[in-house]
Amino acid sequence: MAQTTTRHITDRKELEKYLVTKAAETRKKILELARIAMGGHLGGALSMVDVTVALYHHIMNLDPKNPSWPDRDRFILSKGHGAIALDPILAQVGFFPEEKLETFNKLDSPFGMHTNAHSTPGIEHSTGSLGHGLAVAVGMALGARLDGATWRVFCLLGDGEMQEGSTWEALMSAAQFKLGNLVAIIDRNKFTIDGPTEMLMALEPLADKLRAFRWNVIEVNGQNMTEILNVFEELPLPTSDVPTVVIAHTEKGHGVSFMRGQSKWHYGAIDSDLEAQAVQEIDATIPK
C-alpha cells in the first residue's frame, strides 16, 4: 500500500513547509556525505533536490517497507551521479535507516557515487553512464501499459545529458508508443560538467524541440515548492496517450552561495569549515 510521509498533513501551507524543510535537510546531508567521501557531485545534486523531495514524500505511490510492491510508481535517476541527493531522500522516506549512509562511497558500501539497484533499497535501475535512463523508463512504461497496470514512471535527466543521442531516440519512441504513463523531468540547471549547456551544445529552444517530438511540455521553477506541487499534482493519468516532460528550471549548486550558477562545483570536495558556512545558509531557508 502507498505510504507517503505527508499523508497526515491536510493544510497546504503546512505541506509546503514540510517539503521545504525536507529539501533543506537533504541539502545538508549532501554536504555531509561529500565531506566524508572527500568529494561529490554537488552542483547537480543541489539543483535536483526540491523536485525529488516532492516526488518521494508526496507525489509517488510507494511502500518503502516493501520496495518491490508491484503497484509502486517507478523512478529512474538517469543522471546517476545525483545518487548523493537521492540516497538521503530514500532514507528519509524509510527505505533504510539514515545511519547507514555513513558508509557512503566507502569500499563495500551499498551507497556509491552513482545509483546501484543491486545494493541500495529503493533504486529501480543502476545509472551513471549518461543517456540510458530514459530508454529504460520507456521500456518500463511500455511494460506497464501492456500489463494494463496503473503505475507511472518518472525519469529525471540532466540538461547536459540531453547531448546524448540515445535520449532523443527514447523521446521519439515514448511518443510513438503513446506512453501517457511516463513523465520525464529535465533538471535544467543550465550547466554541465565543463561549462554552460548553451555554449557547449545549445539546447534551446528546448520546449519547442520537445513539443516537436510530440511530448506534452510543462515548465516549472524547479526550486519553488508551490509551483512543483501545482504541476505534479495535476499530471495526466496513465490513461493519457501523450508522454509528459517537465522542464524544471533550476540553479546548479542551489542553496549554497559559493557553489551556485557555475560548473566549478559540478564535482568538488569540502572541508568542515566550508560545510559549516553552507549549512548556515541552508538553515536560513528553513521555514519557521
Ligand SMILES: Cc1ncc(C[n+]2csc(CCOP(=O)(O)OP(=O)(O)O)c2C)c(N)n1
Ligand atoms: C556517457 C557518459 N559520459 C560522460 C560522463 C561523465 N559525466 C558525469 S556528470 C557529467 C555532466 C552531466 O551534466 P548534466 O546532465 O547537466 O548534470 P547536472 O548538471 O545536472 O549534474 C558528465 C559529462 C558520464 N557519466 N556518462
